[in-house]
Amino acid sequence: MSVLHQPLLQDILVHYLFNMALNFIEQNVTKYFNISNQQYSNLTKANEIQHLKSENLFVWKVLEAISSSSNLKNSDVLWSSSEEEFLIRQWIEYTNTHILHVNVGQVSSHVLNELNQFFARQSFLVANRLTIADIFMYYSLISIFKDLSFQSKEKHQHVSRWFNFVQSLPQVRLGNPVVMFSKTPLY
Template sequence: MTLCNIQCLERISNYLDVSPVHLEMNENVIISTEQTTNQKIEGFSTIIQSLIKNSKCSDILGSNKETEALTRQWLEYTVVCVNYADIPSNGKRVLQELNTALKDNTYLTGTKKTIADITLYYALHSIMRQLTYQEKAQYVHVSRWFDNMQQEKKLRQQLDLVSFDLMHLFL
């Protein structure tokens, strides 16, 4: 199973208030078909960037060229690494890498949420939901970031709140 899937793209589309696009899987590649032009776009990251162009969120990629480049790198990281984090050995490695990256940052690219944070939130939700309280404590920076992200109702949509109640650690 992959975490960068059609459901993830649909959630991103909803978050960006972009009318739904037709999405399909074809040999492990997601393809989006623009309904007005019938143009096909392939690839998870490319489809996300197309959704951004059709949204009113002009700075969701970042407010400057450096942040935009970093955001695109995080999108690629999500496709290449996080996509397979549902395999336990991959999941631990990804969580360790993210924990290091978020050590000194509120969000992936600094102090402002970008599409990379939004995408990663949706891709990691099922992983974070399955972690024990002790595992969440091991990845304290990822847990802080994730808990912060999930507080936005528009972002969370119908996803369950993941508990980070520290009292369970001390019982």
């Protein structure tokens, strides 16, 4: 294969993998928050039309649909203050820009180190409970954690602890396969 075709193939592969990851996240988030197919369709159309204006429009639209869902009006996963809402939006933005738009190798090293440092001091991304931000982050990291070795999971013990807790909640995992962790220290 000529060198000229490699960047094009790489771009196509990155675009394909990004869309697969985004579709996986969208399916799980819409299932978890019980967003109707019509709402999902409207959000997707809005994102296609506005894509050039804001690559994060879909995330904000999903948040709007979730927060207006009658099933979640008084839910603990939503924010209880404007500060929590800001932090949730900030973490979803982080997920979108640092995980979904980056190749897997870069995510595995840099982002896992950042998250590991964060979870050394915190149990959840926002407040002292599971929120929408944790759910988005969990769905974004499933494919990464699935491919990590036991040694890598142990190296990132704090983010692994958080991930393992979130995946233990059946209402969040939604039938996704359980990512295995070593029960005994390896080192």
